Amino acid sequence: MHQAEIILNEKVAHSIYLLRLRANKVAEGANPGQFLHVKCTKGPHPLLRRPFSIAGAHREEGTADIIYRVVGEGTSILSKKRPGEVLDIMGPLGRGFPLPLPGTLPLIVGGGVGVAPLLFLAKELNKAGLVGRAFLGFSTAREAFGKEIFETCGFSVELTTDDGTHGKRGFPTELLEDYLKSEKKVKAIVYACGPRMLLLKVKEIAVSFGILAYLSLEERMGCGIGACFGCAVKSAKGGYKKVCWDGPVFEAGEVEIW
Amino acid sequence: MHQAEIILNEKVAHSIYLLRLRANKVAEGANPGQFLHVKCTKGPHPLLRRPFSIAGAHREEGTADIIYRVVGEGTSILSKKRPGEVLDIMGPLGRGFPLPLPGTLPLIVGGGVGVAPLLFLAKELNKAGLVGRAFLGFSTAREAFGKEIFETCGFSVELTTDDGTHGKRGFPTELLEDYLKSEKKVKAIVYACGPRMLLLKVKEIAVSFGILAYLSLEERMGCGIGACFGCAVKSAKGGYKKVCWDGPVFEAGEVEIW
Amino acid sequence: MVDLSVKIAGICLKNPVMVASGTFGFAREYSRMFDVNELGAVVTKGITLLPKEGNPPPRLFETTAGLLNSVGLENPGVEGFIRDEWPYLKTLQVPVIVNIAGETVEEYRRITQCLSPLEGISALEVNISCPNVEKGGMAFGRHPDSAYEVVRAVKEQSPFPVIAKLSPNVSDIREIALAVEEAGADAVSLINTILGMAVDVEKKRPVFKRVFAGLSGPAVKPIALRMVYEVYEAVRIPVIGMGGIFSWRDAVEFILAGASAVAVGSAIFSDPVAPLKIIRGLEDYAARNLQTRISDLVGLAHRNAAEF
Amino acid sequence: MVDLSVKIAGICLKNPVMVASGTFGFAREYSRMFDVNELGAVVTKGITLLPKEGNPPPRLFETTAGLLNSVGLENPGVEGFIRDEWPYLKTLQVPVIVNIAGETVEEYRRITQCLSPLEGISALEVNISCPNVEKGGMAFGRHPDSAYEVVRAVKEQSPFPVIAKLSPNVSDIREIALAVEEAGADAVSLINTILGMAVDVEKKRPVFKRVFAGLSGPAVKPIALRMVYEVYEAVRIPVIGMGGIFSWRDAVEFILAGASAVAVGSAIFSDPVAPLKIIRGLEDYAARNLQTRISDLVGLAHRNAAEF
Numbered sequence A, B: 001m002h003q004a005e006i007i008l009n010e011k012v013a014h015s016i017y018l019l020r021l022r023a024n025k026v027a028e029g030a031n032p033g034q035f036l037h038v039k040c041t042k043g044p045h046p047l048l049r050r051p052f053s054i055a056g057a058h059r060e061e062g063t064a065d066i067i068y069r070v071v072g073e074g075t076s077i078l079s080k081k082r083p084g085e086v087l088d089i090m091g092p093l094g095r096g097f098p099l100p101l102p103g104t105l106p107l108i109v110g111g112g113v114g115v116a117p118l119l120f121l122a123k124e125l126n127k128a129g130l131v132g133r134a135f136l137g138f139s140t141a142r143e144a145f146g147k148e149i150f151e152t153c154g155f156s157v158e159l160t161t162d163d164g165t166h167g168k169r170g171f172p173t174e175l176l177e178d179y180l181k182s183e184k185k186v187k188a189i190v191y192a193c194g195p196r197m198l199l200l201k202v203k204e205i206a207v208s209f210g211i212l213a214y215l216s217l218e219e220r221m222g223c224g225i226g227a228c229f230g231c232a233v234k235s236a237k238g239g240y241k242k243v244c245w246d247g248p249v250f251e252a253g254e255v256e257i258w
Numbered sequence C, D: 001m002v003d004l005s006v007k008i009a010g011i012c013l014k015n016p017v018m019v020a021s022g023t024f025g026f027a028r029e030y031s032r033m034f035d036v037n038e039l040g041a042v043v044t045k046g047i048t049l050l051p052k053e054g055n056p057p058p059r060l061f062e063t064t065a066g067l068l069n070s071v072g073l074e075n076p077g078v079e080g081f082i083r084d085e086w087p088y089l090k091t092l093q094v095p096v097i098v099n100i101a102g103e104t105v106e107e108y109r110r111i112t113q114c115l116s117p118l119e120g121i122s123a124l125e126v127n128i129s130c131p132n133v134e135k136g137g138m139a140f141g142r143h144p145d146s147a148y149e150v151v152r153a154v155k156e157q158s159p160f161p162v163i164a165k166l167s168p169n170v171s172d173i174r175e176i177a178l179a180v181e182e183a184g185a186d187a188v189s190l191i192n193t194i195l196g197m198a199v200d201v202e203k204k205r206p207v208f209k210r211v212f213a214g215l216s217g218p219a220v221k222p223i224a225l226r227m228v229y230e231v232y233e234a235v236r237i238p239v240i241g242m243g244g245i246f247s248w249r250d251a252v253e254f255i256l257a258g259a260s261a262v263a264v265g266s267a268i269f270s271d272p273v274a275p276l277k278i279i280r281g282l283e284d285y286a287a288r289n290l291q292t293r294i295s296d297l298v299g300l301a302h303r304n305a306a307e308f
């Protein structure tokens, strides 16, 4: 738990904000896929913290980013915070994306604000000398973000929108499938974050192509550190796993998404 | 109920703020002693509106003022509002101070933030060609406010503080009593607002000197318009009166303050 | 066009949004602020046989997202009501439901007799759930037998439909609902306030002179909703749902849980036109969900729960 | 210097602030964040005889100033607890209270037997109030006879003091408190969560698969406080108060209402060090009020209520 100063809190797309925090511990220790558990108010309502994936960590500046979509009370309060204000955060928490084995091509699949942790991942892959492909989907053009960052990291980026206003009309999982079909011999690993339907589809594709996929899941969270059993996801082996502690990133085969 | 734009929200003394609203209806219709019922947040908590006396109405500018002390959640939220934001208000509500009969000397007794409605009263008395004396009490020097305004309205002002850091050490009711003792023949009317102890003392003094006193009372409020029976004050005739509807200003003999 | 009308206890409401007893006075107060004829129905403050002083202040205390009240049924008595309040109420173009309370079964019977001649009353709401009085009130609503007795007595005298207003301060609200249904109630309304309290940490004593008070407001909504859901499954008479309704979303939750109509109470203090906003919100919701009649939504959560 | 220590059920706590079962895991999780030895006592997640999977997601849902949970007692079972959690817990320098639950009286008896050999357990907290399981749990806590039976069975087997954790979902919590006192409970703790629910208005069905869930958090505080006040008057054994405690002020309210100790639950999710802040707040409060012993404040609101 620390009090982190807000450096920046800016709209990057329609109802999507980037929030930058001065947070040395996060900047130094965070892995892509981990999250911050953020207190939106001091008061008793909304009671719970809100989890957000870390979208970037800048070790030199001692800062870290989250990118969030305004969907309800907590994120709406967040969007009104100004630089200079202080945010109470816990983290980095959870288990992030494992780096690919040498010689494996990273394929990134992101949907909507689920692109956030994948930006951080792309940067870290790039630092490790790895580049790959990114398939990104958004509802509509004005909600798209992040393309340039993937490109800066050396990724080739393909985009879809649900309504066809930007990139191809359709879903990024279709691009993934097409790519895998066309590149049969490639040894790939998939990293995905986005709506449940997207994750489900990625899992299906990974199974059918026999490749490894890592999915970042979402579940409502209480404690964020494994103490309350609130963030259960069905384990493939029976019983439940904790999204906050065993995840949020899981190998697709570990969990039952639906 | 109207949405009033905030023009100004400034500290005027330690933990005391003046908030100016663009509110034509209030500016035109308000009488001193009436109050506004203010919604501090859009959300469900704090649930209730907060009542504040009208501290001034500027008909020409179409604006009205309240002066509030930050004591809890609601007023703390209020103090963070900025000019340009909009406040949801009900009012002017309640029954204010009746003007004095001709030839009667108005004596004003205010304690702490209770001085707020009396500022408005002094201005209206002045407009009506009436001036008098004001006895104001504060806990300590840095919480004092309003003296100059009474003076501008032609009132002679005497001050007390509980700790003697400004004006006389003691309470404004002592000044009132001293004054009435020294000016036996004066035909006076007392207007008071402040903590319960002050009102009680004013009532006692009024009774013992046989003069009329009007007191502005406080009670926790729900509806603010006489519908919920929440803001009861014991009536001298038995039963209860509603502070929001029958008051907040009562002739001292109408109500039992303790 | 969405048809918002609902029928409860033989009364037709043009929309399912009423105001909760005790939070809307006798309608006249709020009629100065907006057109109360836009409401689905008006429910009056609780009326007793004789005038009632009510409890000493403080009577209200805010808690986190909730409100404790200890008004103690202050009201002008049935005669005062008929003399001072009814003349205005009877001019309304929406159903007027009169909320009644008593200390004995006999009092409930007599107040019903006094009100019987008033043409234009749409229904009586029998308050067997007020926690803020020394005698009667909630005491009746906590046991099936006494609840039965009171409702039976009112029903026997009343030319109007009878709605029984239930107390949430019970182990099993279905038992009470079944008892009042058996007694002839035409509908049930729930919940009344939940028994709560607050302590003044400076004075080191309870905030209220009567120690306990009734909790209402958004804080209680999940509890109220659960009880509506339970009662809907237990009885065949319509359910009027209330307790913490603040937005149209809350109202929809109650309707899906089984409420044929809803009442807005404490939220009115925050926003007097909350009921009107809720009506509009319901209309939009129904339209968005391709429902032509709001009444088709009543209890839908039960059917969908079975499938999930 | 204020003496914050209190004694409950024969256990000495260096301060009256514990954590509530189920919100603090097995202490190890939070020990990574702060020194849990600063707490008055640690209470574990509820343990059952056999491992329990718990309920399908979603398990949590936020309401206005409250939290609905349907965790369903997921836990590793008593053996798993002894193997995986106890080794850490026994190293703590503060009292450890183990919360237990069962579907039958026999299960409560057997789990008590399994735990009996563990030296270092300070007390058992008998959960007869969990609303999130199919069998047992709250069912026991809603009737004086079954509450008596469970507590009696545990008490007979237990070498440790026994705390009975009461359900608020009853008409009269004093009846249950009296029954467990009679059964030999050394203390009572209250409240567990209140039965509530939420409806998903888009999916038009209950949010939780089990429909009902348990409400906790600031929303329930006035109700919890009232029950503590009631129970304090009814029984002679000490009362541990909980339900919505968020700040030191809330804790003081519970203590004045009759709680010898308090537990912080949901607030920990908002602020993991809330219990520590509350301890400091209590200390300041007591000092400001010229109390040298916090225990002198217990129940003070009752004495002061009589005079006002």
Ligand SMILES: Cc1cc2nc3c(=O)[nH]c(=O)nc-3n(C[C@H](O)[C@H](O)[C@H](O)COP(=O)(O)OP(=O)(O)OC[C@H]3O[C@@H](n4cnc5c(N)ncnc54)[C@H](O)[C@@H]3O)c2cc1C
Pocket: A035, A046, A048, A049, A050, A051, A052, A053, A054, A066, A067, A068, A069, A070, A071, A072, A073, A074, A075, A076, A113, A114, A116, A117, A217, A218, A219, A220, A221, A222, A248, D062
């Ligand atoms: C590991 C993880 C990482 C996430 N990363 C991001 C991210 O990078 N960017 C982003 O925009 N969103 C992210 N989310 C989702 C984000 O947490 C929710 O959008 C946010 O909590 C909504 O809060 P609200 O108050 O605005 O909405 P509310 O009005 O409270 O609710 C809107 C919806 O958000 C979900 N939600 C609310 N509270 C929680 C909670 N405590 N835990 C989980 N879900 C909740 C609920 O499903 C709810 O229906 C992530 C979630 C998880 C679990």
Ligand SMILES: Cc1cc2nc3c(=O)[nH]c(=O)nc-3n(C[C@H](O)[C@H](O)[C@H](O)COP(=O)(O)OP(=O)(O)OC[C@H]3O[C@@H](n4cnc5c(N)ncnc54)[C@H](O)[C@@H]3O)c2cc1C
Pocket: B035, B046, B048, B049, B050, B051, B052, B053, B054, B066, B067, B068, B069, B070, B071, B072, B073, B074, B075, B076, B113, B114, B116, B117, B217, B218, B219, B220, B221, B222, B248, C062
């Ligand atoms: C007719 C009237 C006129 C007032 N005029 C002024 C004024 O001009 N300036 C000023 O600073 N204050 C005024 N007050 C008091 C002001 O309403 C309270 O200070 C304010 O409501 C506190 O809100 P809070 O949320 O900051 O404090 P909280 O934390 O809620 O409570 C602090 C205290 O304020 C009181 N309070 C809270 N809610 C209400 C309510 N709905 N109605 C009445 N009292 C409440 C309670 O006694 C409480 O103990 C007036 C009160 C009344 C009844």
Ligand SMILES: Cc1cc2nc3c(=O)[nH]c(=O)nc-3n(C[C@H](O)[C@H](O)[C@H](O)COP(=O)(O)O)c2cc1C
Pocket: B222, B228, B230, C020, C021, C022, C023, C045, C046, C047, C067, C069, C071, C073, C099, C127, C130, C165, C191, C192, C193, C215, C216, C217, C218, C220, C242, C243, C244, C245, C263, C264, C265, C266, C267
């Ligand atoms: C100030 C106040 C007064 C009330 N008076 C009555 C009453 O006279 N009769 C009654 O049956 N219910 C009364 N109630 C209960 C409400 O009608 C309603 O059942 C309860 O407040 C829950 O709804 P809410 O959360 O929307 O307020 C009163 C509630 C409040 C807050």
Ligand SMILES: Cc1cc2nc3c(=O)[nH]c(=O)nc-3n(C[C@H](O)[C@H](O)[C@H](O)COP(=O)(O)O)c2cc1C
Pocket: A222, A228, A230, D020, D021, D022, D023, D045, D046, D047, D067, D069, D071, D073, D099, D127, D130, D165, D191, D192, D193, D215, D216, D217, D218, D220, D242, D243, D244, D245, D263, D264, D265, D266, D267
């Ligand atoms: C997520 C969660 C899990 C809980 N698990 C248990 C449990 O296992 N055993 C138990 O007796 N109470 C359990 N409770 C109830 C709490 O211990 C406590 O009684 C209740 O939450 C009220 O306190 P609060 O409002 O401070 O949270 C749980 C509560 C929550 C929120």
Ligand code: FES
Pocket: A220, A221, A222, A223, A224, A225, A226, A227, A228, A229, A230, A231, A242, A243, A244, A245
């Ligand atoms: S959020 Fe508490 S265990 Fe995951």
Ligand code: FES
Pocket: B220, B221, B222, B223, B224, B225, B226, B227, B228, B229, B230, B231, B242, B243, B244, B245
């Ligand atoms: S505040 Fe409702 S009657 Fe005065």
